[in-house]
Amino acid sequence: MGSKTEEKKKLTRKEKKERKAYRKANNIPSLWDYMKGHKLYIFGYIAITILTIVFNVLTTVLFADGIADITEAVAGQRELYRSAIIKFIIVAIILLLCRVCYGLQNTIYHKFSTKVVSKMNNDLAYQAFKFSASTYANNSTGTFVQRIVNDPNRLIGKLVMVVDYISNMIYFLVIGIYIYVLSWVVGLILTAGMIIAFIIERIRLKIRKKNVKISNKKFDKINSLTTEIVKSERDIKSLGLEEKLKVTTEQYYDDYNNFSCKHNIQQMLFGQARNMINTIFAMTALFISIILLERALLIFSSFMIIYSNRHALSNFVLELSLLLDIKNDIEVFGNRIFELFDNKTFPVEKFGNKELKNVQGKIEFKDVSYGYIDKLRSKDDLNKEGDESETVKGGNVVENLSFEIKPHTTVAFVGKSGSGKSTILSLMSKMYEVDSGEITIDDININDLTKDSLRTNISLVNQFPYIFDMSIRENLLMAKGDASEEELENAIEKSYLKEFISTLPNGLDTVVGESGIKLSGGQRQRLAIARAFLRRTPIIIFDESTSSLDNFAQEHIKESIDSLKGTSTIVIVAHRLSTIKNVDKIFFLDGGKIVDDGTFDDLFENNEKFHNMFLAENI
Numbered sequence: 001m002g003s004k005t006e007e008k009k010k011l012t013r014k015e016k017k018e019r020k021a022y023r024k025a026n027n028i029p030s031l032w033d034y035m036k037g038h039k040l041y042i043f044g045y046i047a048i049t050i051l052t053i054v055f056n057v058l059t060t061v062l063f064a065d066g067i068a069d070i071t072e073a074v075a076g077q078r079e080l081y082r083s084a085i086i087k088f089i090i091v092a093i094i095l096l097l098c099r100v101c102y103g104l105q106n107t108i109y110h111k112f113s114t115k116v117v118s119k120m121n122n123d124l125a126y127q128a129f130k131f132s133a134s135t136y137a138n139n140s141t142g143t144f145v146q147r148i149v150n151d152p153n154r155l156i157g158k159l160v161m162v163v164d165y166i167s168n169m170i171y172f173l174v175i176g177i178y179i180y181v182l183s184w185v186v187g188l189i190l191t192a193g194m195i196i197a198f199i200i201e202r203i204r205l206k207i208r209k210k211n212v213k214i215s216n217k218k219f220d221k222i223n224s225l226t227t228e229i230v231k232s233e234r235d236i237k238s239l240g241l242e243e244k245l246k247v248t249t250e251q252y253y254d255d256y257n258n259f260s261c262k263h264n265i266q267q268m269l270f271g272q273a274r275n276m277i278n279t280i281f282a283m284t285a286l287f288i289s290i291i292l293l294e295r296a297l298l299i300f301s302s303f304m305i306i307y308s309n310r311h312a313l314s315n316f317v318l319e320l321s322l323l324l325d326i327k328n329d330i331e332v333f334g335n336r337i338f339e340l341f342d343n344k345t346f347p348v349e350k351f352g353n354k355e356l357k358n359v360q361g362k363i364e365f366k367d368v369s370y371g372y373i374d375k376l377r378s379k380d381d382l383n384k385e386g387d388e389s390e391t392v393k394g395g396n397v398v399e400n401l402s403f404e405i406k407p408h409t410t411v412a413f414v415g416k417s418g419s420g421k422s423t424i425l426s427l428m429s430k431m432y433e434v435d436s437g438e439i440t441i442d443d444i445n446i447n448d449l450t451k452d453s454l455r456t457n458i459s460l461v462n463q464f465p466y467i468f469d470m471s472i473r474e475n476l477l478m479a480k481g482d483a484s485e486e487e488l489e490n491a492i493e494k495s496y497l498k499e500f501i502s503t504l505p506n507g508l509d510t511v512v513g514e515s516g517i518k519l520s521g522g523q524r525q526r527l528a529i530a531r532a533f534l535r536r537t538p539i540i541i542f543d544e545s546t547s548s549l550d551n552f553a554q555e556h557i558k559e560s561i562d563s564l565k566g567t568s569t570i571v572i573v574a575h576r577l578s579t580i581k582n583v584d585k586i587f588f589l590d591g592g593k594i595v596d597d598g599t600f601d602d603l604f605e606n607n608e609k610f611h612n613m614f615l616a617e618n619i
Contacts, residue, residue, distance in 0.1 A: 048105050055094045057171060064302075066091065117152045124152070147337055172319060175305075182306060183298055185288060186292075194314055201274060221256075278314035290303075351450055354444055356444060362442050363405040369398060369436045397423045398423055403597070407569055409569060409570075411572070411583055425460065469512070475512065479535045483534055542561070570583075581600045
């Protein structure tokens with residue numbers, strides 16, 4: 001039996017060692033990595049805590065002795081009044097010193113927590129920029145928001161509570177030992193109650209650990225749904241989805257709240273059972289103390305200490321159980337936070353080490369295939385208990401795709417919905433990674449390029465661009481921080497935004513709201529296009545980026561795009577074929593493959609499908 005236990009311990013140590021080696025090899029930080037730069041704060045907090053423990057023990061003993069002196073003084077030994085007064089004065093001074101210690105502890109905590117949490121928040125937010133498209137596709141918004149925004153605060157808050165609980169445990173343990181010194185009989189009775197209470201707490205903690213994981217998952221679902229509702233309120237209203245989403249929201253909240261209620265009642269019942277045991281043994285110890293006092297086997301000051309601290313050992317168990325609760329919470333929050341740095345769980349984008357200089361803008365696809373990955377819920381997840389999931393490969397969106405885009409030319413991709421147009425653009429800008437084949441820019445595989453080489457040379461304007469909750473000026477400067485007023489005006493002119501901005505009371509300094517909610521769809525697209533014009537990268541990609549514009553505005557921006565010919569490689573996906581008449585080449589897609597290419601006139605004359613698409617658009 002003993003050897004099996006020892007073997008299990010060794011295995012646990014081995015697993016911990018392997019986990020530590022894995023974290024180190026993969027640059028996954030730990031809590032200590034964030035704390036070690038603040039050792040002075042940590043040691044200061046612990047030193048003050050130890051001093052507070054000493055003060056509290058002294059207060060307990062001196063106060064009991066003072067009460068005993070007063071009792072004996074009333075009985076006739078009046079000289080003990082002076083002794084009692086001195087002891088109470090010392091107690092008062094110690095209590096004032098305790099207040100000072102608590103104030104210093106709080107000051108240290110706030111300074112320490114602010115620095116550590118800020119660093120963690122920033123690192124987690126930056127880590128979020130590194131995640132691959134599949135990582136975002138396979139996880140809900142709540143998965144990231146809770147871990148980045150809330151969990152660091154909760155983790156550090158719990159960590160400081162560990163020190164407080166340990167200090168309380170030390171205090172109660174010292175008092176418990178002191179009670180043994182005063183009367184070993186009373187000490188044994190209180191110890192028996194402590195052991196039974198501890199067994200109850202172990203069972204409670206095991207159940208709680210399991211339930212906390214489930215509860216966090218349910219809360220993440222609520223967070224994700226709430227975020228989606230806030231961001232899509234227009235679509236919800238326009239489609240009349242309020243009632244349906246109300247039902248879904250109620251289901252999510254009911255599921256979470258019912259589970260929380262059941263869990264809380266369960267925990268309360270365990271707590272009540274523990275408290276009942278503590279009360280029974282504390283009262284038994286008190287009755288025995290009275291009997292010992294009556295038989296002169298216990299002095300009155302000792303009785304006062306026992307009476308005042310009869311719950312010391314049971315409180316030791318309570319503090320221990322709270323400490324184990326906190327330990328579990330720290331493990332949960334720590335795992336949730338630092339899991340974001342684990343590339344196995346949350347894959348990040350991968351880049352090479354080659355620099356791309358003097359970019360010409362030649363792009364080539366060589367036998368490229370790509371298929372989306374769909375996340376499936378596991379059986380455990382369906383049972384609402386597991387946290388494992390499996391992935392399966394869907395059918396290819398593009399397969400064995402090959403083409404070349406020459407430098408400084410303007411090309412367009414055309415095809416029905418689902419033919420792979422947007423996927424090609426995402427692969428081209430390395431938002432997605434190819435499953436097989438190769439994509440090159442200026443004959444260098446994009447997987448070998450550094451992040452800066454790739455992203456600083458490509459601008460991608462989406463159909464639904466994200467506009468930040470800032471002013472129009474700040475949104476533009478996000479693209480080029482050192483842009484001059486002349487450059488800003490030029491980008492605004494080319495994106496056909498000048499007339500609109502002139503009508504705003506604050507002009508360029510008008511704040512547009514979260515996701516640009518104060519702007520129309522067309523205005524958001526034009527602002528995104530202005531950012532691309534401002535960056536003026538060697539490669540500019542427009543993914544149906546004028547779909548929300550009227551014909552007049554679209555024609556104006558088309559002219560602006562045409563003006564970039566010869567200076568940048570421009571790739572366009574447009575829902576209106578009339579807007580790509582002047583491009584150098586059109587690639588016609590069908591089922592993820594290029595079935596034809598050529599100029600607009602070539603395809604219109606020689607490709608029946610393209611011809612019919614254009615006629616259908618212009619009926």
